Amino acid sequence: MARRIQQLFDLSGKTALVTGGSRGLGLQLAHALGEAGAKIVVTSRKATELEAAVAELRGAGIDARWIAADCAVETEIERLAAETLERVGDLDILVNNAGASWGAPAEDHPIAAWDKVMNLNVRGYFLLSQHIAKNSMIGRRSGAIINVASIAGLGGNPLAMKTIAYNTSKGAVINFTRALAAEWGHYGIRVNALAPGFFRTKLANGLIDQLGEDQMTANVPLGRLGDNEDLKGAAVLLASDAGKHITGQFLAVDGGVSVVTAG
Secondary structure (H helix, E strand, O other), rough: OOOOOHHHOOOOOOEEEEOOOOOOOHHHHHHHHHHOOOOEEEEEOOHHHHHHHHHHHHHHOOOOEEEOOOOOOOHHHHHHHHHHHHHOOOOOOEEOOOOOOOOOHHHHHHHHHHHHHHHHHHHHHHHHHHHHHHHHHHHHOOOOEEEEEHHHHHOOOOOOOOOOHHHHHHHHHHHHHHHHHHHHHHHEEEEEEEEEOOOOOOOHHHHHHHHOHHHOOOOOOOOOOOOOOOOHHOOOHOOOHHHHOOOOOEEEEEOHHHHHHOO
């Protein structure tokens, strides 16, 4: 007998790790999965921010804990994966969200900054996915990985936005998602990506303040920036059995910007 829709979206009994989960989109994603019933582990570099995030999550009735780690450093990723599995057991859901950006004209972009963005936004996603899959998901032939990309990975930017490393990294995340989904599908692991548009986050706030919210939303069909609940439904869809036949896809959550750009 087919399950009811409420059962398909239910994450009770599941465990999720959310990188970059102490604030912004990562914290929103942690709330979404936790509100759907999952036990949550959040990670980022700063313990004080993680403590505040976990207090907020627990205040919302979510079973949450934190582990501080730098997802741009291979040894830290290894430690994060091992400590997470030791503390909470097998992982059902991995959300690769930790990210960095750098603003500079392409002709003058520092190579060290390029490497910093790529190490966190691409290499870190791969290494953590590899560790979690090999030590938890592959053996159980089950798991959901959600990579946070961006509509910046779909093309270029207006001239004022000189973020070539970020755009390149997010384009890589989208195809990494496709390739990993194709390779790991036979293990029962689904891999999908979310591609947010402009949300009020630490990465975007400077640009929004520089250009003004009116200009930032001028080409958005829905006429607004993303808010603190706009990623929730999409995340739970991709993490839960409601999306059990979806893999290798990216979902733009951008108020329609990518549709206008594509047209």
